[in-house]
Amino acid sequence: MKARELKKKYFDFFTKKGHKKLPNVSLVPEDISSSALFISAGMHPLIPFLLGEPHPLGKRLVSNQRCIRTGDIEEVGDPLHLTFFEMLGNWSLGDYWKEEQISWSLEFLTKVLKIPQEKISVSCFTGDKDAPRDEESARIWRKVGIPKERIYFFGKKENWWGPVEDTGPCGPDSEMFIDTGRKSCGPKCDPSCQCGKYFEVWNDVFMEYNKTKDGKYVPLKQKNVDTGMGVERVLTIMQGKDDIFLIDEFEPIIKQLEKRLGVEYGLNNEITKSLRIIADHLKASVFLISDNVRPSNKEQGYVLRRLLRRSAFKAYSIDPKFSSKDFKSLVEVIVGIYPDYFQGINSDEVMAEVSLEIRKIRKTIERGLKEIKKHSTITGKIAFDLYQSYGFPLEMTEEIAQERGQKIDIKVFESEFKKHQELSRTASAGMFKSGLADHSEEVTKLHTATHLLNAALKQVLGSHVFQKGSNVTAKRLRFDFPNPEKLTPEQIKKVEDLVNQRIKENLPVKMEMMTLEEAKKMGAAAVFGEKYGEKVKVYSVGPLTSSGRPFSVEVCGGPHVDFTGKLGKFKIIKQEAVGSGTRRLYAVLE
Numbered sequence: 001m002k003a004r005e006l007k008k009k010y011f012d013f014f015t016k017k018g019h020k021k022l023p024n025v026s027l028v029p030e031d032i033s034s035s036a037l038f039i040s041a042g043m044h045p046l047i048p049f050l051l052g053e054p055h056p057l058g059k060r061l062v063s064n065q066r067c068i069r070t071g072d073i074e075e076v077g078d079p080l081h082l083t084f085f086e087m088l089g090n091w092s093l094g095d096y097w098k099e100e101q102i103s104w105s106l107e108f109l110t111k112v113l114k115i116p117q118e119k120i121s122v123s124c125f126t127g128d129k130d131a132p133r134d135e136e137s138a139r140i141w142r143k144v145g146i147p148k149e150r151i152y153f154f155g156k157k158e159n160w161w162g163p164v165e166d167t168g169p170c171g172p173d174s175e176m177f178i179d180t181g182r183k184s185c186g187p188k189c190d191p192s193c194q195c196g197k198y199f200e201v202w203n204d205v206f207m208e209y210n211k212t213k214d215g216k217y218v219p220l221k222q223k224n225v226d227t228g229m230g231v232e233r234v235l236t237i238m239q240g241k242d243d244i245f246l247i248d249e250f251e252p253i254i255k256q257l258e259k260r261l262g263v264e265y266g267l268n269n270e271i272t273k274s275l276r277i278i279a280d281h282l283k284a285s286v287f288l289i290s291d292n293v294r295p296s297n298k299e300q301g302y303v304l305r306r307l308l309r310r311s312a313f314k315a316y317s318i319d320p321k322f323s324s325k326d327f328k329s330l331v332e333v334i335v336g337i338y339p340d341y342f343q344g345i346n347s348d349e350v351m352a353e354v355s356l357e358i359r360k361i362r363k364t365i366e367r368g369l370k371e372i373k374k375h376s377t378i379t380g381k382i383a384f385d386l387y388q389s390y391g392f393p394l395e396m397t398e399e400i401a402q403e404r405g406q407k408i409d410i411k412v413f414e415s416e417f418k419k420h421q422e423l424s425r426t427a428s429a430g431m432f433k434s435g436l437a438d439h440s441e442e443v444t445k446l447h448t449a450t451h452l453l454n455a456a457l458k459q460v461l462g463s464h465v466f467q468k469g470s471n472v473t474a475k476r477l478r479f480d481f482p483n484p485e486k487l488t489p490e491q492i493k494k495v496e497d498l499v500n501q502r503i504k505e506n507l508p509v510k511m512e513m514m515t516l517e518e519a520k521k522m523g524a525a526a527v528f529g530e531k532y533g534e535k536v537k538v539y540s541v542g543p544l545t546s547s548g549r550p551f552s553v554e555v556c557g558g559p560h561v562d563f564t565g566k567l568g569k570f571k572i573i574k575q576e577a578v579g580s581g582t583r584r585l586y587a588v589l590e
Contacts, residue, residue: 001113001238003231003249007064007088009112010229014062014090017104022063024341026291028300028469036164037300038068042089043205043226048557049093050169050207052221056513056535059095064088064231066341068284070303076280077273079243083307084284086231094222101204101225102140105176109202113238119179121198122146123191125160125172126153130217131209134159137174158192161205161226169220171207175200178237199237202229245276249337253279256333260326261318274314281307282327282354286334289350290342292468295357296578308354309391312361317396324355324362361391368392372400380412387413388420442474444559445567445589448509449499450477451541452564453587454525455552456498457481460491466525468582476573476588483583492572499570502551506565507542514538519555526555 025045027038042065049055065087075081109115122141127133138151162170177191177198185195207224209217235247254265257275265275285307295305315322328351335347368390375382378401386392401408457465469480513535524538542550567589574586
């Protein structure tokens with residue numbers, strides 16, 4: 001079964017059961033209240049609706065969402081881990097519950113995918129102080145034909161999903177595993193161990209709790225079903241592989257790498273690991289660039305740069321002559337694997353961006369090699385400094401040390417690396433905590449203020465202004481928009497005055513559901529296209545008079561105040577350039 005066929009079967013199955021198909025959204029969260037760098041799960045764009053907001057398409061939804069996860073990036077290189085993947089999912093927003101979802105899960109696996117039922121095992125939540133043991137799911141699994149001896153109970157680590165951040169919707173889950181036929185690792189072998197005998201293919205999350213700021217788990221006002229089926233993982237089983245990099249969505253990339261590097265996949269463990277890293281990281285990079293992320297030293301751009309850097313180092317370690325032209329040929333292969341995703345996207349621009357960054361990275365490698373030559377002895381501290389300052393990988397430094405007859409003290413390197421990770425984690429938590437997941441009062445106010453800022457910028461600068469990107473935390477808002485030059489102090493003041501005047505007028509903020517065509521006729525701000533469903537939520541601020549047009553009209557799904565008077569005083573605290581022709585503003589409410 002090829003990827004396209006699997007996706008079609010999943011959509012056909014759930015649309016027949018009354019589900020509406022969701023569009024595939026950008027890998028970069030487009031809701032201005034999102035605190036995450038990337039979309040990491042199919043449910044990510046649905047958090048407001050899991051919390052109770054009505055969805056324009058109804059209560060039954062299905063999607064195939066592109067995702068990026070970088071939390072275990074160091075694990076990429078084994079036969080299973082990926083940073084970029086596709087996630088099939090179906091949702092019930094306060095509609096059906098465990099009985100329907102569990103029976104449908106087994107039906108899809110056995111009747112549609114033709115997986116023998118005797119190969120399927122499942123797991124359920126064992127219960128703790130926060131939530132009871134999920135005997136209901138276990139009972140339903142037995143009812144539909146999974147015997148007691150293939151039903152396992154595990155704790156939160158294995159059978160609990162969410163919240164996305166410190167607070168938000170979450171709940172127990174029930175996971176499905178396929179017995180691969182491998183020999184068990186011992187008498188206690190079960191789906192929780194990592195020996196490879198059990199292969200997870202699907203996860204049914206029964207989202208019935210909201211974790212609050214004080215750590216309590218309170219019932220949601222509606223019970224939701226949230227499922228996740230990794231396309232690549234299921235294809236690994238369906239295509240009879242034990243290596244995710246041999247499925248049809250990776251095989252052409254691996255073959256191109258073999259051809260360009262003059263090596264053979266599977267013969268040498270280190271080379272095979274390098275080929276996997278290049279294939280995965282470059283695929284993730286291509287999709288990020290196609291979603292308008294560009295290499296930089298901040299946020300999404302930093303992750304993109306890291307992915308490309310790691311790919312380049314791995315290629316260089318196999319063949320120092322591997323060039324930006326070789327990387328461009330790989331981009332062409334990746335675009336060819338996913339024709340549906342790249343319709344209307346300039347693939348030449350993506351290739352040019354990859355090529356430019358690879359050339360920069362090669363210069364970095366050369367600088368790192370020059371730096372190494374300055375040291376007669378390469379210590380663990382020097383190895384880390386090379387990694388931190390030049391992005392120079394430890395394995396390459398180790399090879400050079402070996403050639404000199406030296407050995408690096410890895411414990412020193414690891415100690416320095418852990419310090420660096422902790423600092424990064426602390427900084428990241430400070431930068432990205434709060435946001436959409438908890439709908440806090442602060443975020444809701446700043447989210448609404450962003451609508452006013454967008455409208456004010458249009459009035460002061462012109463109709464060319466639109467939202468290119470934004471992020472809201474509990475402390476400030478950030479807004480990216482096209483403009484050829486830096487705003488003058490006079491322009492900044494005009495924008496601030498406009499926003500503060502609208503706040504002073506205490507204008508109503510109203511939401512209406514309508515079709516895309518109706519939203520267009522209203523002049524609602526949005527990037528119209530496939531990312532929206534049949535109906536959208538349109539928020540308007542105003543009108544200023546009984547006959548006047550609203551000050552702001554936008555298609556949006558995030559949280560808002562009901563009157564602008566609740567916002568306080570608006571102030572722009574910083575502006576900067578974030579690329580050619582793009583400005584970024586930071587603002588606060590005082």
